[in-house]
Amino acid sequence: MDLDRAARQWRQDGFVILPGYLSEETLRPAVAELDLLFPSAQGFHDGTDPRRDRFLGDEFAGIDSFPFAATQISLLAVHDDLLRLATTLLGGDDLRLYSAEAWAKYTGAADYDQDLHRDYLNHTVLVPSTAAEFRQLEMFIFLVDVPEDLGPPHLVPKTHTANLDAKPNWLTRRALADLDETGFVASSHSHLYEREVSAAGPAGTVVAFELGTFHRGTGLTRPGGARYSMHVNYRRAAAEWGNRQAWADRSHEPAWYRFVAHAGPRQLELFGFPPPGHPYWTDDTLAGVALRYPGLDLTPWREGQSATRRAATDSDSR
Ligand SMILES: O=C(O)CCC(=O)C(=O)O
Known part of the structure; x- marks a missing residue:
């Protein structure tokens, strides 16, 4: 599907399903590192992987958050193909990544069958907006x-x-045993379960949806099964109320330093790094960032600073 068509569909339905959007070649490095995060289906089900107990009894226990122990999985969260899709759907390239998770689910480990819901209660301090600039993309x-x-x-x-x-x-779907006095949970609109569209698809499928879209996780029934997925969230820079994680809080983790050493200006801008040419970049900040991140090639930011200086000198001499 071409991306303009995808954008029309996402505006109309609140979501678009892109089967196999990421190629096998794009996925391969991340998939090859999955075992750094999670047991294989076999290791979980035959009990040989000592990490398996973590996944039992809680559907969310299989979530790891960015930055991941596997650098290639961190890099996939900011892959150019995802940025192209996010730029088209959000209508601008001033993107911020506001959350990224990798999730392993195993048949029988927990009950993954959810009620229909929207995710906004832990993705914004407000409510979802459908204004182009303020949409949040999951x-x-x-x-x-x-x-x-x-x-x-x-x-x-x-x-x-x-x-x-x-x-x-x-x-x-079922009547509530106790009335939820907060009003956030209700046994109403059960006919919507008949309107659901399944996103079942091959590896590389991307399901892009707006923060205000009703959706739900469903149960794993295949004996010995495992599902590995990522959940990444983007917004435009202006929608500051949309947040899940403060990246600075995780920026002294070894996994973050490993990620930064493989990233460039476009990827780092998603976390709030000022782009080359931004007034943040001075001799002092460049020297400090070079010390903090010895693995990061600062050439683009140094060149940006030189270009800004040349432009200032040219305009002074006119
Ligand atoms: O993992 C899934 O398929 C959906 C999960 C979900 O919707 C949620 O936890 O909010």
């Missing part, structure tokens, strides 16, 4: 094939949910 990326029995996400097209209020946010 992307599920399948690192392996995810057929129906390996728990693909299901999503409901916006045409069926456009009139729903900010509350309730979780729409349960």
Whole structure:
């Protein structure tokens, strides 16, 4: 699917499913490092991987967050193909990555079957906006094939949910044992489960959806099965209220230093690094950043500073 068509679909439905959007070649380095994060399906199910207990009983226990122990998985979260898609869907290239997670699920480890919901309660301090500049983009990326029995996400097209209020946010299928007095959970709109679209697809599939789109995780039923995916979130720079993680808080982790050594200006700008030519870059800050990140090639930022200086000298001498 071409990206303009994808953008039309995402505006219409609140999501677009791009089967196999990331090529096998693009995925390969990240998939090759999955074992640095998670047990294989076999290692989990035959009990030979000592890390397996972590995944039991809690559907979210299989989530690792950026920066990942596997540098290639960190690099996949900011791959050019994802940035191209995010730029098209969000209508601008002043992007920020506001969260990135890798997630392993194993059949039988936990109950992954969720109620329909939106994610905004831990992605913004406000509510989702559909204004082009303020949209928040969520992307599920399948690192392996995810057929129906390996728990693909299901999503409901916006045409069926456009009139729903900010509350309730979780729409349960079954009557609630206790009334939720906060109003965030309700057993209403159960007909929406019949409107779901499954995102089942091959490795490399990207499911791009807006923060206001109702969706849910589904259960894994395949015996001995495992699902590996990533969940990355982008927004435009101006939508500062959309956040999940403060990157500076993680920027003294070895995994962050390893990532930075492989990244360039475009990737680092996603985390708030000022671009080359920005007034932040002075002799002092360049020298300090060189000391902090000996693995980072600062040439683009040094060249940016020189270009800014030349432009200033030219305009003074006119
Ligand atoms: O992992 C999935 O397929 C969906 C999970 C989800 O929607 C969530 O946890 O909010």
